[in-house]
Amino acid sequence: xxxxxxxxxxxxxRRGQExxxxxxxxxxxxxxxxxxxxxxxxxxxxxxxxxxxxxxxxGMPKERFSAEFPKEGPSILRIQQVVxxxxxxxxxxxxxxxxxxxxxxxxxxxxxVL
Amino acid sequence: GQNIDQPTEMTATExxxxxxxxxxxxxxxxxxxxxxxxxxxxxxxxxYNVLDGLEEKGRFSSFLSRSKGYSYLLLKELQMKDSAxxxxxxxxxxxxxxxxxTFGTGTQLKVEL
Numbered sequence: 001x002x003x004x005x006x007x008x009x010x011x012x013x014r015r016g017q018e019x020x021x022x023x024x025x026x027x028x029x030x031x032x033x034x035x036x037x038x039x040x041x042x043x044x045x046x047x048x049x050x051x052x053x054x055x056x057x058x059g060m061p062k063e064r065f066s067a068e069f070p071k072e073g074p075s076i077l078r079i080q081q082v083v084x085x086x087x088x089x090x091x092x093x094x095x096x097x098x099x100x101x102x103x104x105x106x107x108x109x110x111x112x113v114l
Numbered sequence: 115g116q117n118i119d120q121p122t123e124m125t126a127t128e129x130x131x132x133x134x135x136x137x138x139x140x141x142x143x144x145x146x147x148x149x150x151x152x153x154x155x156x157x158x159x160x161x162y163n164v165l166d167g168l169e170e171k172g173r174f175s176s177f178l179s180r181s182k183g184y185s186y187l188l189l190k191e192l193q194m195k196d197s198a199x200x201x202x203x204x205x206x207x208x209x210x211x212x213x214x215x216t217f218g219t220g221t222q223l224k225v226e227l
């Protein structure tokens with residue numbers, strides 16, 4: 001029973017390029033969450049999705065960032081025209097259903113913007 | 115919104131007991147979680163409290179007082195491998211952020227010989 005799978009593990013982009021981060025939730029989980037973690041800081045909530053629906057995107061920057069969780073396939077966090085400030089670890093977590101369930105985290109994608 | 119405070123760093127001795135405190139102010143409350151995170155790795159679940167009182171699980175215990183907005187994580191018989199960051203997280207209520215967890219900045223615990 002595989003855990004939450006994120007890829008790539010490390011991603012290097014130059015300023016202005018696009019970054020695509022993928023997350024496959026645990027089997028049977030239909031809720032996906034994306035968090036960003038900067039060095040020496042806590043995990044900051046970005047977005048909460050269910051299949052084909054964005055439930056809460058209150059933590060997403062208004063520009064350049066988008067997320068989806070299609071009916072088939074992994075959840076994707078997309079960052080367009082990356083800037084150095086986007087360099088961070090991006091963690092995905094999943095849960096089987098809504099309130100009352102703990103989150104299971106993936107190993108994260110470390111994004112480095114040159 | 116949510117505000118969560120926990121100490122930045124703590125140091126303890128192998129074999130000892132350490133208590134990591136967490137205070138929170140939230141617009142809604144639907145449970146408090148503790149996670150452990152080793153450097154460069156995924157946070158892993160340790161404990162969950164939704165009612166007042168103590169939850170014990172092996173060497174780890176967690177306490178919650180909702181009226182005081184206060185929790186602590188107690189680690190007994192410390193081992194070197196317990197050196198990690200310990201994250202306190204609160205889940206908001208129906209009007210306080212739904213199902214998402216809001217995390218504190220974490221307490222970096224260093225266990226020494």
